[in-house]
Amino acid sequence: MATNTIDSSSGYRVIGTRPIRPDGVDKVTGRAKYGADYALPGMLHGKVLRSPHAHARIKAIRFERALKLPGVKAVVTGKDLPEGENKSVPLGEMSVNPRYLGHNILARDKALYQGHAVAAVAAVGLHIAEQALELIEIEYELLPPVMTVDEAMANSAPILDPELRNEEQGDEPTNIAKHTQLKRGETEAGFKSAQTVVEREFRTAMVHQGYIEPHNALATYGSDGRATIYCSTQGPFEVRGMSAAVLGVPVGSIKVVPAEIGGGFGGKTTVYLEPLALLLAMKTGRPVKMVMTRAEVLRASGPTSGSHIKVKMGCARDGKITAACVWLAYEAGAFPGSPVAAAAMTVLAPYAIPNVLIDAYDVVVNRPKTAAYRAPGATNAAFAAETVIDELAERCGIDPLEMRILNGAREGTPHPAGPPYRRIGFIETCEAIKNSPHYRSELNGANRGRGVASGFWFNAGMQSAAMVNIHADGTASVVTGSPDIGGSRASCAMIAAEVLGLEAEEVRPVVTDTDAIGHTDVTGGSRVTFATGMAVFQAAEDAMRQLKERAAKLWECKPEEVEFRAGKFFAKGNPDAPITIKELAKRLPRTGGPVSGRATVNARGVGPAFATTCIDVEVDLDTGKVEILRCTVAQDAGRAIHPAYVEGQMQGGTAQGIGWALNEEYVYDAQGRMLNAGLLDYRMPTCPDLPMIETIIVEVPNPGHPLGVRGVGEVSIVPPPAAVANAIYRAVGVRLTELPMSPPRVLKAILTHSGQPSATAWS
């Protein structure tokens, strides 16, 4: 069995068990309804015309011929959208600028990446809409594309947005949207006291979340000005807010109904088709459905940043790290907003380093606007920092896990960008790997090596609402506004069941629309089981309080005299037999009516997550192909509500991290055209590519949550690229500094290292 749980002496009845997931049956029978499965009578089909150019001025758009095609009902362009306010508004994990958001939905005077939406059509059939796109004529003036952060930051770089300014460059046009600096201590002095200093430079490619379900939206609009959007999203309230901002309509006029979601990983926290479908519905008065093709998903949704990173780190003779400098430049895509600030705050977060200087640059380039991807920003940066730490450990002759334990952050260690940590479990994840059968096993064979690396993610709190309704038969429903992307329906149901003395199967979790529940922030930041779970816990306690009042009414005693133990209500000195929730539920109508518990939170007490991963590889010296032989990940879950789904998150994140490490990358030609916009060429791991990913759930309860929950969705993606790089080094003696570590790159590195000329033309 590939599974272990450490320190799970919880004393809970439901929490920590593995009931069948409430959505399991729907998903194995085909009954689960995803966004593209919705259809309405009279529905039109919408399609988007996208720029074939990476950087071009739009001089004219002529669509009269398209409008005349029989069956075409509307054509819209950027002129149909109001100009949004040019200021940053925090929304979910990332902030949003309404102007940039609107310009990404439909280009205005410039197309800023290949795939940028320029016009959209609604027609009575999908194929008619596609035909209509061919009849739209666009006059472009081609501009030189700016594809990398290095090109974009160069002095003579072509400028994407002539209005873009940053605080440091005054009124000078720039592609650098923002420079953030984090500083603690004196790095110069720190390096002076170091005995060993390692300085390395890294580059990582743009990668996509790779959810299998393409983006979709179905919008309706009534003559009363009320709109409904059905779509697969991680954030129905974000879709509502963003669509309202893009279209200039009141937030309250839109209802968003979240469908089942076929993967998101951060990529479905923003809008692409939703405002367009609604705009077309407003124009035509008919429901409009839009679904992206796979090429559109890759070219025009939000992948995560490629990056250029420099790390300098020094340590004393005993291995204690004395200073670290990190320089990070991240591709934001066509509009500002890469996760580089998060990268800056995560890159050294697992360690107690007295002297730190981190510079982070958010840089616009002619690529799709990036979106969140599982621990946004952290993986690129960890690839760099965790490789340098490995090299320091090696130079000092220290085991890489001992190096991490020696320098690891503990309770009281100040976070590089914030206050001291409360109780955290970083050291415990290192110890778990150190004591694992995997790390204790011998790895034999030529060209094989073992690497470890660690990762940090903040986790998020933010706003959530929940209702817990007691049914007439004593079962319950738990209603939230958090779309379930990783098992949160199960965890919410289990939390309510724990409080109410029910079985998990007796609580039905419901994810409802934006009109039916209080504002709930995005499913992201590993926040749902933490924050929505907190709201569910409080709503269940609220329901329990009301139930006790009802029992008190029956027994003519005070509510505080009623106790709930082992599934039964008692009252001190009451001669009547104790009653179960099922018996009490029958008496609710005569004791005051239905019981419905409610709670809303803006959750504080977030507990950060750490993971440490150990990977064995074998490198093929002839081809450069890296095979993953074995992989174990240890992660601090705080409290694992449903351990099977915690393992699922750990395995899924690790699998994505391995794909990022070995194969995945956006490949562009010199004109900025993506060359691999399909799943054969954008190579995600398939079943034979991966080992059985072993998991160790570490439970160091989060003191900021009533059940100790931290959140488990993201951090496991962070360590794998560095762990693979460190394993490759142990296997063949070569340090890889670029992602992905695909066969051509690995082969080139091996040949260069051995003094042979590179046989490939790979640059």
Added chain:
Amino acid sequence: MKHLITLRVNRQTYELALAANKTLLEVLREDLELSGTKHGCELGECGACTVLIDGNPFLSCLTLPIELQGKEITTVEGVAADAEPHALQTAFAELGASQCGYCTPGMMLAAKALLERNPRPNREEIKDALAGNICRCTGYLKIIEAVELAARRISEPPA
């Protein structure tokens, strides 16, 4: 121009008037309202739209119904025998092999084809059989474990 086509889907016969270029995926989802079959790429790259044709896995996005007259098509909606779930369905639900669930219908049908020709596959055989179906959520371990569990239950039904 439309063609009159007779299709057998999930043990039912349908008579349909279809454009010759309409894919099986489109016909299943739009004409027969069997939306359990998913579209992921419509290029034969992801495996989400896998269905069985006479027991063998096919990508419905690359298959034209006009070629399928007289053949038996099985989609996820037809995996269960009446009200009784298939062992694969139970095992996928129990072990968390279905996370977001989008690849699940295709994955289960590929696994069903495997178990019908090889009731006790080893891990390598399972990996081979599922190599054309991409799952982005699970890292595949729980899927492989679910196929193994279903194989055990089919081969050794409880007494």
